[in-house]
Amino acid sequence: MGSRKHPRRVLSIEQEKYIQQSRESAPRLATRFGVSETTIRNVRSDSTDKRPCGFEQCTNKYYARGLCRGHYRQQHSGKTLKPLKRFKVYEDEREVVTAEYVAKAKDNQLRIKFGLSQEKYDQMLEAQNGVCFLCEGVNENGRALAVDHDHSCCPGLKSCGNCVRWLLCSSCNFGLGNFNDDPKLLRKAAEALEDREG
Secondary structure: OOOOOOOOOOHHHHHOOOOOOOOOOHHHHHHHHHHOOOHHHHHHHHHHHHOOOOOOOOOOEEOOOEEOOHHHHHHHOOOOOOOOOOOOOHHHHHHHHHHHHHHHHHHHHHHHHOOHHHHHHHHHHHHHHOOOOOOOOOOOOOOOOOEEEEOOOOOOOOOOOOOEEEEHHHHHHHHHHHHHHOOOHHHHHHHHHHHHOO
16 A cells, blocks of 8 residues: 655745744644644745845745746746746835825726816815814824715715715714715704703
8 A cells, every 4th residue: 555645735925934933943833834844944944045046037035946936836837937927116116106006096096986086186175174074073093084975866886976075084974874865864863962962
């Protein structure tokens, strides 16, 4: 009867980082992650290996057979080696690129959902002095004010752009939504609160 081979368990990147930084013994870590002590020792030795990947113009850390993890996987699966797909950002440009990306994403989201540009949103925000139209507060979590629109014109989450009313904090926006934008219900609620207090 032939011996059965157990499939090699692959550790996640987070697990490998933990192993590299941990002071626990190899047998204890092997038991914890269900791998052999050799695997633990290999992960620890990889952390001290500073060689770059052997693929041209790849600066990733060496993993096995002269390649980084991504190129090793390409080779192992029989594919032709080619540059890894990734968004490359240099450290000194990271903040600029991220800020530009966030601004563009916000503008796109406003246009798609509410038919508004970021410029128009900023004008509305300035007209409201940067606070909620109803309670004159801001979101406690620091999030931007929500765009409120008339749901009788555009039911749902999107707006045509013509029925945009105000910028509201989350509490006021949810409050109006829960009252179905019904002035009668809102007046009744206000009267009930005033009667209770009086």
